[in-house]
Structures are given as structure tokens and as C-alpha cells.
Amino acid sequence: MISKGLQMISPEENIQKISPVSGGDSNQAFYVQTNEREYFVKLNQQMKIGYFKFEERGLKMIQATNTINVPDVLGCLEAEGVPMLWLEWIEGKRTHDTDVLLGERLAAMHLAEAKGYGFDGESYIGKLPQQNRLMDDWVEYYRDVRLAGQWKRGKANGRIGQAREKRLVKLMERLDEWIPRKPKSCLLHGDLWGGNWMTGPGGTPYLIDPAVLFGDHEMDLAFTELFGGFSRKFYEAYQSVFPLSSEYEERKELYQLYYLLVHLNLFGESYGPSVDRILRRYVG
Incomplete structure (x- = not known):
């Protein structure tokens, strides 16, 4: 074959x-x-x-x-x-500069010119098909396409019950209290955990397995913190090029929520307690 x-x-x-x-x-x-x-x-x-x-x-x-x-x-x-x-085929050994280059170059990607929020075409997150469209309001896109898509999937497969659904709907209704409607539009990797970058020749970092969309750069950064794999040097280098908002820590878990819902739908209830913790933090 x-x-x-x-x-x-x-x-x-x-x-x-x-x-x-x-x-x-x-x-x-x-x-x-x-x-x-x-x-x-x-x-x-x-x-x-x-x-x-x-x-x-x-x-x-x-x-x-x-x-x-x-x-x-x-x-x-x-x-x-x-x-x-x-x-x-990419192969190489990590050097003292690899994590710094990864941070600086990811930030440069996020600073590149982009318009709109979302994606215009068929896309996936893991094996899950992801409905998409380009919109001019980030809150509406993140709520109505990303979060709502996983909510409907989770309800259909029995992984989002009544109590979880009630909190999720309440959070979605209040989402603009924490997330900006018109942040700078960036090309995002979209699935940026520690396993989706690697080291190439000369210690050069390479991004792999993207699930791209246009949106708030904080969404990529929030996912890097969810499952680890990124060093302090990476974050310092990133912020030296594209500083994070003072409000990032307040909304970080709202961006992580999408990925936890994806994992809940893909892998099951072991991710449920993390989803519930975030929902309780924001809507009680």
C-alpha cells in the first residue's frame, strides 16, 4: 500500500x-x-x-x-x-536555544496578519469532525461553534448530563464577561500540546499535527499549559515577542474547557471532573 x-x-x-x-x-x-x-x-x-x-x-x-x-x-x-x-522526515537534537526559538517563532506566527475568527472549510480536532465557519465576533464563534459543537456531541453520546449541561449553558450565556469579542485575529495551531512540536536539524523547533483556525492567541497558549510539555524558557521567550494580557490568567481555563470537552467526547468520563471544576469556577 x-x-x-x-x-x-x-x-x-x-x-x-x-x-x-x-x-x-x-x-x-x-x-x-x-x-x-x-x-x-x-x-x-x-x-x-x-x-x-x-x-x-x-x-x-x-x-x-x-x-x-x-x-x-x-x-x-x-x-x-x-x-x-x-x-x-524531521529529526534532530534539542539544544539550549530550542525552547527559546519555539517561543519566539510561535509568537511571530501569532503576530502575522489574519482576519476573522474561525475557519472556512472542513476541519478536525483529533478524529472528531469540527463544524466551522468564519465569523467577525470571537465570542460568538467560540461559543456557538466550538463550545456548542462539543456540548451537542457530549449530550448525544451521554457524556454531558443535565447538571453538567445546565452549567455549560449558563457559562456560554455569560461568556463575554471574560472573553473579548474582537481580539487580534491570529492563525492558531489549534492543537498545541507538548506532543505536537518536535526538534529538527540544528535544534530547530517544528510544529506538527495542526488543527488550524483563526482566533485569540491566548487559546493556543492556554492549551500549552493544560497537559505540559513546555518550559519556562518557552513562555518567557514568547512573552518577549507577544506579551499576554493581564487578564489571561482569568480566562485561561475557559479556553482549556474546549479541549477538555473534546477529550471528554473522545476518551470518556476521566476528563469529566476537570470540565466540572471549570464550570463551577465560573458559574457556581
Whole structure:
């Protein structure tokens, strides 16, 4: 299957080595070495091609800001009905400057020019399809698309019961008490936990596995704090380029709430207590 995918990219290349790569929970992944170069290949028999097309688009959008590195996309295609994404192979060792560069370059990406809030097309967060549209009000987008989408999914799958739903609805009704309606619009990575960046040649940081959207830069920063993986040097470097608002700590957990709802819907009730804690903090 992989060899057929390779032939669709470059008929002259000959595969010399294929070996599985561990680390992700959504896709099968492989290291592929040919007579010309090395590849990282992801495939997923359960998903449609749009799943990888969204990742391809996100990587290219980040790359177009000319601020922070991402792997080059070498092909997004189907072979024998299985969608796959071919990327350049990235490998390197972390240096003293890696975390500083990650912070500075992510901040530069967030400072790049952008308009509107949301996303204009098919997108995913993990394996979950994410409804989207571009809007001119950040509170309305975050409430009506992001939070409401996970609320409806959680209600349908039985993971958001009456008490949890009541608090979530109350919070959504009051969201503009804490979140600005017109923050600077930024291109966001959208899924920025510690496993979605890596070190490349010369210690250069690379962003991987984006779930892009346009929105408040604080949303990316809030998620970096949820599951760890980022150092103090990263945050200091980020703020030296793009300082966080004095109100960031007050609304940080509201941005983390979306990701916790996603994890609740993907993985179950182990994330429920964290959702409930945030709801109680803001609406009692």
C-alpha cells in the first residue's frame, strides 16, 4: 500500500526501508527511506481523505507565515482506498536555544496578519469532525461553534448530563464577561500540546499535527499549559515577542474547557471532573 502511494509521488524512487513509527494515537505511521530521500507517512483506514487534506492545508498555512518551521508536505492521496499523508522526515537534537526559538517563532506566527475568527472549510480536532465557519465576533464563534459543537456531541453520546449541561449553558450565556469579542485575529495551531512540536536539524523547533483556525492567541497558549510539555524558557521567550494580557490568567481555563470537552467526547468520563471544576469556577 505504501509503495503504491510512493509511486504516485515519484515513479523513479525505489523503497529501501519501511519501518513503523510509534507515538500517535490516531493514525498508523511509518518511516520510509528511498534511494532519494526519507519520508514520514501517516495513513488511516477509518478516515476520509479530507482528514489529511485539512492537516495538509494547516501545515501550508503555517508555512506561509514564514515564521516557524513545519514539515514539507510531499503528497496527500489515497492508495487502495486508504488516505495517506507524505511528509518530509524531521529529526534532530534539542539544544539550549530550542525552547527559546519555539517561543519566539510561535509568537511571530501569532503576530502575522489574519482576519476573522474561525475557519472556512472542513476541519478536525483529533478524529472528531469540527463544524466551522468564519465569523467577525470571537465570542460568538467560540461559543456557538466550538463550545456548542462539543456540548451537542457530549449530550448525544451521554457524556454531558443535565447538571453538567445546565452549567455549560449558563457559562456560554455569560461568556463575554471574560472573553473579548474582537481580539487580534491570529492563525492558531489549534492543537498545541507538548506532543505536537518536535526538534529538527540544528535544534530547530517544528510544529506538527495542526488543527488550524483563526482566533485569540491566548487559546493556543492556554492549551500549552493544560497537559505540559513546555518550559519556562518557552513562555518567557514568547512573552518577549507577544506579551499576554493581564487578564489571561482569568480566562485561561475557559479556553482549556474546549479541549477538555473534546477529550471528554473522545476518551470518556476521566476528563469529566476537570470540565466540572471549570464550570463551577465560573458559574457556581
